[in-house]
Amino acid sequence: MTFIIHEDVLRHIMRRHGNDLRKIIGIQRLEELRSIVEDVINNPSEAHQDIHNPSVRYYLRRLNDLWLNVVIQGNEVETAYIISTKSYNKFKTGRWM
Secondary structure, eight states: OOOBOOHHHHHHHHHHHHHHHHHHTOOOSHHHHHHHHHHHHHSOSEEEEBSSOTTEEEEEEEETTEEEEEEEETTEEEEEEEEEHHHHHHHHHHTBO
């Protein structure tokens, strides 16, 4: 399946989550963000479907004790952000199939 990553979504991700992405992954530019998001989608550590909305999927890449979570609705990337192991466990028990 082909996924769409809009420029405005990449800008949103950098605006909202850029500090974490810069500190943890070293992402500085939108092109770097696009590349890592594509890589996570194509080679996730895990992938899950939302239990409340089957059109939403979560693609995760493990980063030691953290996770990069890429959220896709339909065939479009909605957002991406870093989550802790605590958040991962909450999602695993209450949000993901």
